Amino acid sequence: MNRAQTKPAADIARCRDDFPGLHQDVNGHPLVYLDSAASAQQPAAVIDAVARYQREDHANVHRGVHTLSHRATELYEGARDKLCDFVNAASRAEIILTSGTTDAINLVAQSYCRPLLQPGDQVLISWLEHHSNIVPWQLVCEQTGAELIVAPINDRGEIELDQLQALMTERVKLLAIGHVSNALGTINPIHDIIAMAKKLGIAVLVDGAQGVPHMSVDVQALGCDFYAFSGHKMFGPTGTGVLWARETLLEKMPPYKGGGDMILEVSFDKTVFNELPYKFEAGTPNISGTIGLGAAVDYLLGVGLHSIYEHEKTLHSYMVRQLADVDGVRLIGTANEQASVQSFMLNDVHPHDLGTILDHQGVAVRTGHHCAMPVMQRFGLPGTTRASLGLYNNADDIDRLVTGLEKARQLFA
């Protein structure tokens, strides 16, 4: 069992007090933050860990023999160990620290796929994907002559599994699929999807950017080959992220970027690359951010991932009920399994107008295409308004959203 699941739960309602960013007025109203799927607020524990490092322990990692460098290295590598446990990786060599999910996916596209793909090969994705799980594959397909193919979704925003399966032929060399849709909140049945692909020997990358903040992830139990996620969606700093990959694959993959730290020995004739995970980490890394991410892992485990999941599930159900009661609201994305993300339209009010009106009342939501233009095209919409919840939201936040929507409806009546 993943260690993450065994932690006891804290009183989740009190967690709100841990996030200084939430305690402010915006446009004359107490802030209601419903944009965690874009970027989550950070708890004081994360902010303090970063500040403490900057004040007391800052030096470059893996280099100096002096005390500060040693301390920085211990904190940085300690964060890697925490991340290793967090997703239940088999070894710390499998935790590649990146600048985020996008960086992690590009690494796989360029280092795993580019040497592998031949003209006529295919990379399979779904219609639900974020641009970061589309464009890197388009680039590598252009570079290699391979083809990008897309599994369709239904009107609830769920992947059509039979059609996905039908697309899995021997031509497919990689399936890249989101764990949770950022635009619609759909939780994909990735256990089943991974099993389908592995039966046919297809490698699988899971874009977990929206997975890790909401549920416990055990990469070994999932059975995928790559799992990518970002720090700032799980209450850590921006510019941090992880590519987890099977060690056997990473060993065969060439470096993605060249530079310092990823080498053992350099001469003008030959360079000996460093061992894993450092082979993929060129240059001075985001030391402070990664230390903050380690603190975010501690925080999440302290609250308890199961409690977070249950809290968000209850709150999401409440949000769906309340939104459905607002005259003129149409929910976009109604999958049977949904994370705490909800897209919607209000009559024919454009999402950007709605976003401004809500902001005016201190309610922060995301509006637009959510970096998932194909999803919007699928529903024939220019964009949606999206309310996404974090562990710190409560029913009052939803009520404030509903009040804001009523006001917008009157203004545009």
Add this chain to the structure above:
Amino acid sequence: MTGVSDNSELKDLYRELILDHARKPRNFGRLENATHVAEGINPLCGDKLSLYLLVDSEQRITEAGFEGSGCAISMASASLMTETISDLSVTDADTCYKAVTTRLATNTSDSELEPGIDLSYLKALDGVREYPSRVKCATLAWHALHAALSDSQATATTE
């Protein structure tokens, strides 16, 4: 929770004139005989519009039309613009472009509005100056106008 001042500020952005033009955009539709065409795209928001101008041999805009989709601010601004520029010379229209984009991007006072051309009702758009992320919505049509007048087959973006 929602005070009076709060309402009045919002109504400053969504003035009745703006809402009216957003609901019923004037000059909406393609001009088949257009001499100048430009696309306007706001990549951040996804607002898109096509602007059509009919310019006569004396360099006068005799007709202006647009089609597209976007927020209330972008649609109302495009609608107001087509009314403003119809019957203006190309030079005057471009002067308006400069005046309006400057006015919305900065806190230009009324007296600095270009003399000789009545832009007074564009003041309805002034509310966006309080919303930096929405200024681009209001200027999109005007950027398309500038692009159309500079190059008869152009694409303007707000970026």
